[in-house]
Amino acid sequence: MDALEMKMAVQRMQEYIDANLHEQITLKQLANVAGYSPWHAAKIFKNATGKTPFDYIRSLRLTKAALILRDSNERIIDVALNFVFHSHEGFTRAFSKEFGLPPKRYKQSTPPIKLFMPEKVFDTYYALQKGGVSMSQKKDTKSVFVQVVERPARKVLLKRGVSAKDYFQYCEEVDSVEVWSILTSVKEAIYEPVGMWLPNHLIEENTSQYVQGVEVPLDYSNKIPEGFELIELDPCTMMVFQGEPYDDEDFMAEIDQVWKHIDNFNPTIYGFKWQPEAAPRFQLAPMGYRGYIEARPVSSVI
Known part of the structure; x- marks a missing residue:
């Protein structure tokens, strides 16, 4: 597979995830966007981003959820459901694992945390290959x-x-x-x-x-x-x-x-x-x- 085409396929998956973050996202949907089989799409995605598609989506959702908890008065359960977590308990477990503290405590004190801020793979690849323009x-x-x-x-x-x-x-x-x-x-x-x-x-x-x-x-x-x-x-x-x-x-x-x-x-x-x-x-x-x-x-x- 051409390296440039692989990077472009991964970015198509990233852009699909961004656009559908509040909806259920399946590996089959990502594979269709990438133009490869589900197995191959998952492999090139992890090779490029360091995360499986599922882990990437979960981390991105948790980061977006954390920012809403930080900046708004929305209830934790409403934020959880908005980002496709099906229960308060499941969201709390995932949030605690990602950031080291439960969402209720984070909402109360909002300490600095490590957000998940992925770069677009193709953008990064293109810039590095091009090396800027003289x-x-x-x-x-x-x-x-x-x-x-x-x-x-x-x-x-x-x-x-x-x-x-x-x-x-x-x-x-x-x-x-x-x-x-x-x-x-x-x-x-x-x-x-x-x-x-x-x-x-x-x-x-x-x-x-x-x-x-x-x-x-x-x-x-x-x-x-x-x-x-x-x-x-x-x-x-x-x-x-x-x-x-x-x-x-x-x-x-x-x-x-x-x-x-x-x-x-x-x-x-x-x-x-x-x-x-x-x-x-x-x-x-x-x-x-x-x-x-x-x-x-x-x-x-x-």
Whole structure:
């Protein structure tokens, strides 16, 4: 079987699961979507995702259910039935096995948990094979929207690496998918999770410059997951750069474009100067529909 066709077949199954998560899903249905026998469809799915179709569906349903329990007042039994669990007891057993605590206790305290956040197999495969697009292959630099925002005093829940200076090195040092899934579960988050380049005074000895974290209020008092750390950040001014929307497979080239724009940007035109030690520089998760977004600390020159 052609490797590319296999990845595309698995992604078709993933997309079918996403679209039918609140309905009964059978292996035969997934096999029909993939275009292979049930046995073969199940085999290529597990090889690509690391989970059987049944385990994948159950983990995804439990994660979606956890987010509803975190953010709404829905009854546990109603959430369970909505995600095709046939009893409160069965849902509680599955939830406890997945997250290490029963749904009632989770709903009461909403500690950070490891969510299941699968990537689309074909998207990942395509991006890795393509390796991004060089700047010479792209059009001239697109528009980059720039704005200045104020960040209040806050804390950041983060996971340090060993010596990483960028995202790819960080991924070699920690399980970044697990880190991101935990950060995404934080109910008290002020903003979405980000990748950060820490200023020198926040880098501890034998730890990385690049980390992943989520900003939370100063009074955050919920559980700190094992291996994570909570540090305080001073108020700061950030200059945010946002590129145009792009095709997801072109994310590496789009990041390069925004970086080149920043390298050539003169903040003094707007009455600011770079202030790299004032706060972490950060990047939001690249998502094509909104363009690549990165922020760098500045201070007023007035």
